[in-house]
Amino acid sequence: MAPREYCKMISRSKPGPGDGGNTGSWRVLRPIIDLEKCIPVKTGKKSCFTCWLYCPDCVVTKTIPPTIDLTYCKGCGICAEECPADAIEMVDEATEIVKEK
Numbered sequence: 831m832a833p834r835e836y837c838k839m840i841s842r843s844k845p846g847p848g849d850g851g852n853t854g855s856w857r858v859l860r861p862i863i864d865l866e867k868c869i870p871v872k873t874g875k876k877s878c879f880t881c882w883l884y885c886p887d888c889v890v891t892k893t894i895p896p897t898i899d900l901t902y903c904k905g906c907g908i909c910a911e912e913c914p915a916d917a918i919e920m921v922d923e924a925t926e927i928v929k930e931k
Contacts, residue, residue: 853887857905859920861898867917871895881909881918 865871869878871894882890889899890909898909910918 852901853904854901857923859905860923860926861909861918862921864917865895867915869915880912884908884912
């Protein structure tokens with residue numbers, strides 16, 4: 831039997847904010863980071879960043895303190911679920927919009 835030639839395709843793209851478009855406008859829950867609980871902020875070292883690692887939309891920055899780009903955040907809650915310090919809380923988007931006004 832002759833060897834088969836298969837198409838070897840790989841992705842060379844890198845994910846980044848906005849790959850899915852401006853999705854923050856239809857978010858129902860908003861992530862809020864409690865900086866007093868956040869491990870990188872408390873230690874002053876680039877440690878943890880589990881929220882950055884697990885964010886499927888790459889909207890969490892790997893800075894001290896970490897920030898979330900709400901323009902592209904879908905509000906999936908993965909960052910809050912994975913945070914080992916429980917520093918991220920998902921709150922109702924409508925409540926936060928009223929507070930901002």
